[in-house]
Amino acid sequence: MDVKQIKSNYSQMYTGELLKLVSEIKDLREEVIPILRAELEKRNEKKHVLEIDEYLSSKSTTNNKGSLEDIIDIDAYVNARLASGELMESIVDDLKSRGVDLMSRALEKSLKEEDLIESISEQKYAGQSDEEIKQEYSFNDKEINFLEKKIKLKSKNNLQVGILSIIVGVFLLFLRVLGMHLRILIFAVGVILFGINKIFVSNKQKKSVL
Numbered sequence: 001m002d003v004k005q006i007k008s009n010y011s012q013m014y015t016g017e018l019l020k021l022v023s024e025i026k027d028l029r030e031e032v033i034p035i036l037r038a039e040l041e042k043r044n045e046k047k048h049v050l051e052i053d054e055y056l057s058s059k060s061t062t063n064n065k066g067s068l069e070d071i072i073d074i075d076a077y078v079n080a081r082l083a084s085g086e087l088m089e090s091i092v093d094d095l096k097s098r099g100v101d102l103m104s105r106a107l108e109k110s111l112k113e114e115d116l117i118e119s120i121s122e123q124k125y126a127g128q129s130d131e132e133i134k135q136e137y138s139f140n141d142k143e144i145n146f147l148e149k150k151i152k153l154k155s156k157n158n159l160q161v162g163i164l165s166i167i168v169g170v171f172l173l174f175l176r177v178l179g180m181h182l183r184i185l186i187f188a189v190g191v192i193l194f195g196i197n198k199i200f201v202s203n204k205q206k207k208s209v210l
Helices: 003-012 015-023 030-042 046-063 074-083 088-097 102-125 130-137 141-177 182-208
Strands: none
Touching: 003 030, 015 030, 015 046, 030 046, 046 074, 074 088, 074 102, 088 102, 102 130, 102 141, 102 182, 130 141, 141 182
16 A cells, blocks of 8 residues: 555544554554654644654664654654643753754754845845745745745844944944044944944845835
């Protein structure tokens, strides 16, 4: 029986029948376990989704077949454990002992998002349409709207940082006039230029989503 047919069969089964399969998971073919997991997740059977994740995790550790991240969806795994009432601190410590650093993953994800927002902002400023961007990145309307909100927020933040930097720079220049060290003058000019650049970037981002 092919995977497509198995998926169809699982979708038509009663939840009790699916849970029986979970109890017999060791006897299932490896390729059908993710299908079973997806169907249970669709039915909000978080406890049993977590049970499957734990099984896959222990199996990967026993067989040394890649890391935990290669076997399961870490984000879904964490959400399932949180939904079961477990504390985030406990989950973080447990995953770290299994070679998954949630803090590093979060930082990497954040940096990738920043790069993506910056890239799309530049493309939109250059005149690329939403339809072209949707096609290039395989985005839907909801994702495009979310990114535009992010770009607007970054524009606002850059404007605030730019204005504050210029104010600080001007204040430092005033201190220099009062006879402070030459280094303050150099630093003040740098701060003002940084602020001007932030305002310029803010304007570009604002225009890209108008």
